[in-house]
Amino acid sequence: MNAMIERLIAAHRLINREIRRELQRRLPDSLRLTQLKKRRLAIKDRLFRHYPDAAQFRRAARIALRRLHPALQEG
Template sequence: MNSLIERLITTHRMLNHEIRRELQRRIPDSLRLADLKKRRLAVKDQLFRHMPQAGDFRAAARQVVARFRTQRPITAL
């Protein structure tokens, strides 16, 4: 798999995580949420430019997630 695609998938996952963290705050920052969502959409657009078929994207994401889990232990934030 292309390293660019792996980086985009990882970035997309990290942005999803940040969005979830922001939404769990007592008073979420709407400007930060809007920025995170715009950035996530831009990454998603880049991914679909390189992998136009959704099935390919899901398979690639599974591979990256599996590789990520085996390389780095998950720590509590």
């Protein structure tokens, strides 16, 4: 798999974590959430340019995640 794809998937996961963290705050910052969601969508768009087929994208994402987290190979 292309290293760029792996970096994009890692960035997408990081932004997802930031969004979840922001939503768990007592008073989430709606502007920050909007910016994070726009960044996440931009990354997703870049990923889908390389993998327009959703099934193919999911397979590539699983491979990348296994490389990033070897413990996930068991599941």
